Every structure is written in structure tokens, then in C-alpha cells.
Amino acid sequence: MLDLLAAGDALTGPELASKLGISRAAVWKQIETWRRAGLGIDSGAHGYRLAHPLEPLDADRIRADLPAAVRHRIGVLENHWRLDSTSSELARRAADLPDLSLVFADWQQAGRGRRGRQWLSPPAVNLQFSCLKRFAGGYAALSGLSLATGVATAQALEDCGVRGAALKWPNDLVHQDAKLGGILVELGGEFMGPCHAIVGVGINLRLSDALRAALDRPCTDLARLCGGVPPSRHRLATALIVRLVEALDAFDASGFAAFTQAWAERDALAGRRVRVEGAHATFDGTATGVDARGALRVRTREGMRAIDSAEITVRPG
Numbered sequence: 001m002l003d004l005l006a007a008g009d010a011l012t013g014p015e016l017a018s019k020l021g022i023s024r025a026a027v028w029k030q031i032e033t034w035r036r037a038g039l040g041i042d043s044g045a046h047g048y049r050l051a052h053p054l055e056p057l058d059a060d061r062i063r064a065d066l067p068a069a070v071r072h073r074i075g076v077l078e079n080h081w082r083l084d085s086t087s088s089e090l091a092r093r094a095a096d097l098p099d100l101s102l103v104f105a106d107w108q109q110a111g112r113g114r115r116g117r118q119w120l121s122p123p124a125v126n127l128q129f130s131c132l133k134r135f136a137g138g139y140a141a142l143s144g145l146s147l148a149t150g151v152a153t154a155q156a157l158e159d160c161g162v163r164g165a166a167l168k169w170p171n172d173l174v175h176q177d178a179k180l181g182g183i184l185v186e187l188g189g190e191f192m193g194p195c196h197a198i199v200g201v202g203i204n205l206r207l208s209d210a211l212r213a214a215l216d217r218p219c220t221d222l223a224r225l226c227g228g229v230p231p232s233r234h235r236l237a238t239a240l241i242v243r244l245v246e247a248l249d250a251f252d253a254s255g256f257a258a259f260t261q262a263w264a265e266r267d268a269l270a271g272r273r274v275r276v277e278g279a280h281a282t283f284d285g286t287a288t289g290v291d292a293r294g295a296l297r298v299r300t301r302e303g304m305r306a307i308d309s310a311e312i313t314v315r316p317g
């Protein structure tokens with residue numbers, strides 16, 4: 001059904017039913033299923049029409065659009081119409097795939113966020129992908145990797161003409177405190193030896209009203225930041241790969257220290273009152289940037305603290 005509607009043409013219930021060889025009731029049920037999955041589908045006298053045409057990804061086209069140096073540097077580059085999660089797919093195949101392998105999915109049915117949350121996204125609208133990166137060192141050298149990925153993601157958006165995206169420690173992409181995207185870094189391999197990171201990135205290009213209402217925090221999308229027309233999924237995918245490969249190589253060579261300035265330029269929390277909810281304590285303070293390891297610096301009445309892991313909320317005022 002989505003193939004028939006993808007280009008943005010209107011089709012009536014009876015037209016869809018006859019083309020698909022199913023009943024009109026089955027058409028209606030399927031339309032409701034896609035709406036629940038987050039697709040905007042208008043209905044009226046004209047029939048059913050997608051609120052916006054879909055742009056399924058073509059991995060060959062993305063590969064061809066990459067600069068030659070990046071094209072030769074990456075491992076596999078795949079797009080799947082449907083996966084549970086691009087990060088889960090890379091985790092299953094990590095032992096067999098070359099360094100810098102990239103897996104995209106038009107539709108993730110079990111997308112994962114930080115702290116056990118779900119990552120919800122309709123089919124062929126937003127961008128979700130993961131990248132496998134191998135490191136010789138061990139986990140200790142990888143603190144700050146999700147922040148470095150955030151910098152690369154923000155730079156890729158800027159390359160595509162998006163203005164106003166900022167970074168909320170540790171790994172949210174935001175615009176005016178509404179979430180625009182997120183990063184999930186998962187580590188595997190040896191704790192003190194050769195290991196790998198699976199870097200997952202999800203960016204909202206368009207959120208339907210229904211999906212926005214279902215999300216547990218204020219969220220926004222690139223369409224809103226770009227006057228209604230987000231960058232094309234292919235253009236953004238290409239820009240993201242270029243910036244991510246560059247960032248992962250720089251991180252491998254120099255760690256997060258190479259990114260502190262670029263982070264500071266996009267820091268959504270700097271100078272703001274925040275609540276820090278850690279595993280053992282909750283306290284308030286003022287965010288004052290990140291250190292060379294990527295820890296969040298928070299000024300409190302008791303002095304400066306460096307936070308490695310916590311949930312941060314911005315306090316009013």
C-alpha cells in the first residue's frame with residue numbers, strides 16, 4: 001500500500017482495495033495501522049493521500065554521492081526497509097563486518113533509546129542508522145564518544161543548511177530545548193583491549209501530530225526548523241556519513257579533547273540552571289560546559305562537580 005501512496009498521489013478506498021486485491025475494510029484497517037506507526041495520511045473526498053511523499057533510501061545512491069576518500073574508507077553501507085533496530089543489526093553481525101560499516105533502516109520496529117527507552121519513528125520519514133567503529137584501546141578511552149558523535153551530527157545538519165540545532169549533554173540534539181535527535185553508543189568486545197562501538201543516530205525530519213503527542217517529552221523536527229521543507233533524506237545521510245567518519249577518526253587519534261571547542265559552540269546547557277539526577281543523588285547547579293573527557297561540569301554550592309552519567313533537566317529561570 002505504501003508503494004502506491006509513496007509518491008503523494010490520492011487513491012480512494014475502492015481503488016486501493018482493487019489494486020491490492022483486499023476488501024475496503026482491510027484498506028481502512030491498514031491505513032489506521034500506518035497512522036499508528038506515525039505516518040500522516042489525509043483522507044477526504046479525494047481518497048487517501050500521504051501528508052508528505054515518502055523518500056525511501058537507496059544505499060547505492062548514498063555511496064555514489066560520498067566523496068571518494070570516504071567511500072573507500074567505509075565498510076558495508078546498507079539500507080533495510082524494515083529492521084528491529086539498526087544498532088541491534090550491527091551488534092548481531094559485529095564480528096563479521098569491517099570497520100566503519102553502516103546500516104540504515106527506513107523503518108525500525110524496535111528502535112532503542114538511552115536508558116531502555118523506545119525510539120519511535122514512522123517508515124521512510126526520519127533518519128535512523130548505526131555505524132560500527134573498532135578501537136584498539138579498551139572502553140576507558142571511549143568516554144566522550146557520544147558527545148563527539150553529537151558534534152558530527154550537528155555539523156552535518158549545518159552542512160545541509162539547518163540552523164539553530166544545539167547539543168544537550170550527553171547526547172541529545174535539540175532546538176530550543178525540544179528534542180530533534182538522539183545518539184546511542186553501545187560498546188562491545190574487550191573491556192581493556194580491542195573493542196568496538198556501535199554508534200546509533202536518530203534524527204526527526206517530520207513528526208506527525210499523533211507521534212509528537214505520543215512522545216514523552218517536547219520534540220521537534222527539521223521540517224519546523226527549515227520552513228516546512230527538511231533536507232532530503234539522501235542529502236542528510238551523505239552529510240552524516242562524511243562528518244561521522246571524520247569525527248570517529250579524529251576521536252580515535254585524539255579522544256574527545258579534539259571536540260571541546262566545537263561542543264562549546266553548540267552547547268545548549270552552558271550557563272543554565274540544571275537538575276542532575278544521577279544513580280546515587282539528585283542536585284541542582286549551573287552547567288558550565290564539558291571537560292576534556294566529555295564530563296559535564298556543574299557549579300554547585302559545594303563547588304564544581306564533573307558528571308559522567310546522569311539525566312539532566314533544565315530548571316526554569
Ligand code: BTN
Nearest residue numbers: 085111112113114128182200202
Ligand atoms: C536517545 O536519545 O535516547 C538515543 C536515540 C538513538 C536512536 C537511534 S536510531 C538508530 C539507532 N538504532 C536504535 O535502535 N537506536 C539508535
